[in-house]
Amino acid sequence: MTRLASATVCAVTDGTGLGDGTAQHHANAHLGFGIDIGGSGMKAAVVDLDSGELLSERQRISTPHPATPEAMADVVRRLVEHDGWTRPLGVAFPAVVDHGVVHSAANIDKSWVGVDADTVFSNACGLDVSMVNDADAAGVAEMRYGAGKGVRGVVIMLTFGTGIGSGLFTDGVLVPNTELGHLELDGHDAETVAAASVREREGIGWKEWASRVQHYLRHVEMLFSPDLFIVGGGASKAHAKWLPRIDIETEIVPAVMQNSAGIVGAALMARPTAT
């Protein structure tokens, strides 16, 4: 009886990529592991790279405060250990990340600037870690499995959350670290006017916020002549409240992967570190 029960549990956990059955499944090249780091939470899961689906329950640990490299590295280690992951992984991060080194800190602890995050996180969990900008990661996931699947030409992913993130694609190829959220708009950094957090902070309604977003999108449209905008981030969940108000030339669609896009995109970009 006990044996049967544990065999059943084992079959279930093998299927999800969790628990004792994981070692065998984690050797499967079609699986990846991604962590999405945000201002309030650090989220992780095992990902089926064929379908873009999460195979383990999404884990979430609150982002430590202050969110220093050391404190966050410890959370990365815990997330990896919880799922028993043993191969390279990807981490989506809300900053410019060039070859693993963090170069900006608009909405993160300033102590990150100049830090080789690939190395800090790799040392913490003993695995190869590939860092990627969070909006680039979300865009990569949407282009592979979601709203941008099969779309050629210029596609711009924009995430409206604490800040505004961007991922620029041409014929499906990512141009990393575009940072279009920091374009100057009427003398202001655009994300200080049109990020989703600004709507909440200033207590403005959807109509007023949508008109700010439209003004911003028209500016981006004028500069890049995109074929498609994909809008993600926290505000995309409520897209019915504001997207119909947006009047621009370019086709614009909500992201379809919602809060798993960062995890999935990060998992897709994981690769062994060349030695």
Ligand code: BGC
């Ligand atoms: C950062 C970007 C990031 C975006 C969304 C901006 O403030 O500069 O790197 O992608 O926020 O998190």
